[in-house]
Amino acid sequence: MTSDDVRSLPLRERKKLRTRRALADAALRLFTEQGFDATTLEELAEEAEVSKSTFSRTFPAKEAAGIEAEAELWTAFLATVEADTLTGPVLDALHRALAAALDGLDDTWDARFLATRRLAAAEPALLRYVEHHRAQVKEQLATLLAGKLALDADDLRLHVLAELTLTAFSIAGRAWVRAHGAGARPALQTALTGTIHAVPASLDLTA
Incomplete structure (x- = not known):
């Protein structure tokens, strides 16, 4: 917020x-x-x-107190998705919602998220809790999408989209953390755009 x-x-x-x-x-x-x-x-x-x-x-x-910065992002993301009227390709809509959620986080979030990720890398219990939390977010996201798109909650496309969206952020976030948050949040947003765009490009990749 x-x-x-x-x-x-x-x-x-x-x-x-x-x-x-x-x-x-x-x-x-x-x-x-x-x-x-x-x-x-x-x-x-x-x-x-x-x-x-x-x-x-x-x-x-x-564990939940230790990953609060991570949880803040996903709470904001789910709230944004819930409030939005989805239009166009759903992956693009989810990217917009995630970008908006990132933009809406307070000025202290960057430093707190970086500290959280460094700590989780050194503490297996926190890393497991992060994965547990993200699994819950994926299920909540798939359920939200099912309601908005009038699809069955078990529709595999919804779960694939949820997985891809969170994975795209995970990849972008890891690169940003490795760079010690260089470029601040705009750099994270740029990295996220790159990973989201890589999703359809990767599906078209042939050998």
């Missing part, structure tokens, strides 16, 4: 978002400093100055 979006929310919701961000930031700091396994829920809650029960109401597991 942008800063303007946050300011437009009721006070109660703004407080919830601040608590969520504080816990996610604490998770990144502590996981980086002392390791994922060595960090307890009690330490995370204390670092963010909230109770353990508040943590449990905010995140289902400490």
